[in-house]
Amino acid sequence: MWPRVADRLLGVRLSIFGHAGSYGAPGAQCSSYLVSAARTHLLLDIGNGSFSNLGRQIMPGDLDAVFISHRHHDHLADLISLYHYLTFVPGALRHPIPLYASSVTLESIRTLVAADFGRILLPHEVEAGDAVEVGPLQVSFAAADHVPGTLATLVRVAGGPSLGYTADTGPSPALEAFFEGADLLLGESTWLSRPDGAPPGLHMDASDLAAMATRAKVRRLVVTHVAYPGNATAAARLVSDRFSGEVIAAFDGLAVEF
Numbered sequence: 001m002w003p004r005v006a007d008r009l010l011g012v013r014l015s016i017f018g019h020a021g022s023y024g025a026p027g028a029q030c031s032s033y034l035v036s037a038a039r040t041h042l043l044l045d046i047g048n049g050s051f052s053n054l055g056r057q058i059m060p061g062d063l064d065a066v067f068i069s070h071r072h073h074d075h076l077a078d079l080i081s082l083y084h085y086l087t088f089v090p091g092a093l094r095h096p097i098p099l100y101a102s103s104v105t106l107e108s109i110r111t112l113v114a115a116d117f118g119r120i121l122l123p124h125e126v127e128a129g130d131a132v133e134v135g136p137l138q139v140s141f142a143a144a145d146h147v148p149g150t151l152a153t154l155v156r157v158a159g160g161p162s163l164g165y166t167a168d169t170g171p172s173p174a175l176e177a178f179f180e181g182a183d184l185l186l187g188e189s190t191w192l193s194r195p196d197g198a199p200p201g202l203h204m205d206a207s208d209l210a211a212m213a214t215r216a217k218v219r220r221l222v223v224t225h226v227a228y229p230g231n232a233t234a235a236a237r238l239v240s241d242r243f244s245g246e247v248i249a250a251f252d253g254l255a256v257e258f
C-alpha cells in the first residue's frame with residue numbers, strides 16, 4: 001500500500017487519497033484523486049482529511065495542477081491545508097500551482113482559504129465545454145447535476161487512455177455522452193439505494209451508476225464517494241450485478257493503472 005509514485009510511469013495512474021462520500025468515515029478521508037502520467041501530477045479534489053494521505057505519495061509542491069469539482073467541503077476543505085503547507089514550509093513551493101474550478105467554486109475558495117490565495121494556487125476559471133492541457137494530460141469539463149458550478153472531468157492522454165470523473169452528480173444523459181468509451185470511470189454512488197424523500201438529481205445510487213457506466217460503454221469502473229454507513233465494497237457489489245465491465249471498490253491507498 002501507498003507506493004511512491006515512480007518517477008517514470010509507463011501508463012497513467014489513478015491514486016486515491018480520499019474516497020468517503022459527503023463526510024469522513026472510519027478509515028476513509030473525503031474525495032481526493034491523483035492522476036499521474038510520466039512526471040505530471042493532476043489532483044482532482046482535495047476533501048477534508050485527504051491532505052494527510054497526499055504526502056505519502058508525492059511532495060505537495062510537485063503537483064502540476066489542482067482541479068476542484070465544486071464548493072462542498074468534502075471536495076475542497078483540505079485546500080486550506082495545502083495552502084498553509086505551501087505558504088509556511090520553506091522551499092515547499094517551487095512555483096504557483098494552477099487551480100482550475102468554476103467561478104462559483106473559486107468564490108467559495110476565496111472566502112474559505114484566503115483572499116490572496118492566488119499567490120500560491122493560481123486560479124483559472126473554467127466552465128462546461130472548456131478544455132485545458134496539463135503536461136500530456138488533456139482535461140475537459142462538463143456540467144454535473146449537483147449544486148451550481150459543479151463540473152465533471154474527462155482526462156485524456158494524447159493518443160492514450162482516458163479517465164472520467166463524475167464528481168458529485170445525479171443521473172445525467174449528458175454525462176453519459178461526455179464519458180462515452182472512457183477506459184476508466186471514477187463514479188460516485190453516494191447511496192447504496194436512493195433514500196426515501198431524497199430530492200431528484202443531486203447524487204446517484206448504485207443502480208444509477210451502473211446505468212451510467214453501461215450507457216457510456218466505459219471499460220472499467222471505480223466506485224467511490226459512498227456515504228457512511230454505506231461503503232464502496234457494498235456499492236461495488238451492487239454495481240457489479242448491473243454492469244458487465246470490471247468494477248473496483250475505491251479505498252484510500254488504491255492505485256489503478258490504465
Ligand SMILES: [Zn+2]
Nearest residue numbers: 022072074168
Ligand atoms: Zn461530495
Ligand SMILES: [Zn+2]
Nearest residue numbers: 070072146168
Ligand atoms: Zn457535493
